[in-house]
Amino acid sequence: MKYADGTDASLGDIVSVPMPDGPADARIVMLGDTLEHAGVDEAFRAWVDREHLLAGDAVVVEWVDANPLAHEDPRYAPVGNYMFTRLDDCVRKTT
Numbered sequence: 001m002k003y004a005d006g007t008d009a010s011l012g013d014i015v016s017v018p019m020p021d022g023p024a025d026a027r028i029v030m031l032g033d034t035l036e037h038a039g040v041d042e043a044f045r046a047w048v049d050r051e052h053l054l055a056g057d058a059v060v061v062e063w064v065d066a067n068p069l070a071h072e073d074p075r076y077a078p079v080g081n082y083m084f085t086r087l088d089d090c091v092r093k094t095t
Helices: 042-051
Strands: 014-017 024-031 058-063 082-086
Touching: none
Parallel strands: none
Antiparallel strands: 014 024, 024 058, 058 082
């Protein structure tokens, strides 16, 4: 996997993900090109594999701090701590 700037992406990298209220930090926990993973709940990983949910050019990230998409509105489904995203030029490695 590579970032938009051509550098290698690795499990455990901390990335900045743009959100409506400002960027949020997340850790790469699963790579789409190899399906390599680290620290991912086994049921989640099995679901991703079984349903072929992760594109080869995407990653799964887990929020480092509070989930920026979390809400208390019962009209909407709850939000998990994993998110699928592509490594486009908006998602940048921070460390």
